[in-house]
Amino acid sequence: MSLYQLSKLLFELNRDTALQAEFTADAKAVTTRYDLSDEERGAVIDGDVGLLYVLGVNGQILMHFAAFRQIAWADYLQRMRDGVRIHGPVRAGIYAMTTGLDEKVAGV
C-alpha cells in the first residue's frame, strides 16, 4: 500500500491545470509516474471516490478531486458511503466514517 504516493498524485492533480488536462487525455499515463498498487491505480483511473476514501485518502484531497471530476455534493457523500459498504471501513488516515451507512446528518 502506498497511500503517500496515491495522495501525492491527487494533491498535484488538484492544483495543476496542466496536469489535469494531461490526466483527462490519458489518466493511466499520469498514474505510471507514481508508485501505486494496482488497486490504487485502478481507483484513480476510474475516479472511484468510494475506494479512494476507504484507502485512506485525506478527505480534503478527495473533496477537491471530486470537484475536479464534477461530482455533485450529495453524490460525493453517497459514493463514500457506498465505498465503505463495499470495501469495509477506512483503512488509514484521520478521515474515518463515524456515522452509520444510512445516516445522512445534513440531509444529503
Added chain:
Amino acid sequence: MTLVFTGICSHGPGITGRADLAPPELRDPFFAAYRAMRDALHAARPDAVIIVAAEHFANFFMNNMPSFAIGMADGYEGPIEDPDWLRIPHRRVRGDAALSQAIIAEVQQSVDVAYAEEWKFDHGIMVPLSFLDPDNKLTVIPANINCQGPPLAPLHRAWAFGEALRRAADAVPQRIALIATGGISHWPATPDSGRINEEWDREFLRRWAAGDKAALLDYTDAGTYAEAGQGGFEIRTLIAAAAAARGPGTVHFFTPIPIFSTGCFVATAEIA
C-alpha cells in the same frame, strides 16, 4: 503601528458552493454577520490583511510540510477548486512582498516560520474573501497553520505564532488587520459532513471570547478528534487570533448549519 482589527470566521466550501441548499432563516443572518464584519474590517482602513488559514493541501503537502508559513509575493490566485463547484470566480489577489518580508523577519524572532513566494488560495481563504472583500480591493498576506497532516504543532505553538504576528503587525508602519479562519467542530469532506457538536463549539467560543489562554490551550488533539472531528484541529488558527488580539472577543453569530458542514460563526476581538 498597532494591529487595527482582529476577526475570526468559518470557511467551509459549502457556505458558497451550497448556499442555495441552506435554510434561508439560518443562512441569511449568517451572511449578514459576515457582511457586518466586512464593514468593520474596511472601516479599520487596513493597508494589508493577514489571513491565518488552515489550508487543505492547496500548497503544502507531506513531502515538506511546514507547521507555520507566510506568503511573500506581490500577488496570489485562487480558488484552486473548480470555480463552478465553489461558486467563487477565479481572481488574482494583491499581495505585498516587501511587507511580507518585514513581517516574516519579525515573526522569525520567535517562530521558525516557512515563507512561500507562490501560494494558491483554496476555499479556506477564498470563502472569507468572497464576503469580506467582494470587490477584490484588499492587500492580503496569507499565513497558514498545518491543521491537516499530523503531526501538528501543539496548541501553545499556535498561540506563540499569534503572538509573533501581533509583534510583527505592531512593528511595521502599515495598518495591519488579522482574520483567522477555521472550523470549530466538524467532520468535513466525509460521509459525516454535517455532524456538528454544538455544545463543544459554544464552549470553545466562550473560551475564545474570554481570551482565556489556559483554557484555550487545554484541549488535546485526541480529545478534539473524538469530540470535534478532524476539522476541530483547525482551532489552531482561532487560538492564534486570540493571542494576537489579546483583548476580549465578541461572538456576533454562531449557528450550526449542517449543509455547510460546520457550525457557522463570525466573531471579533478587541485589540489590547
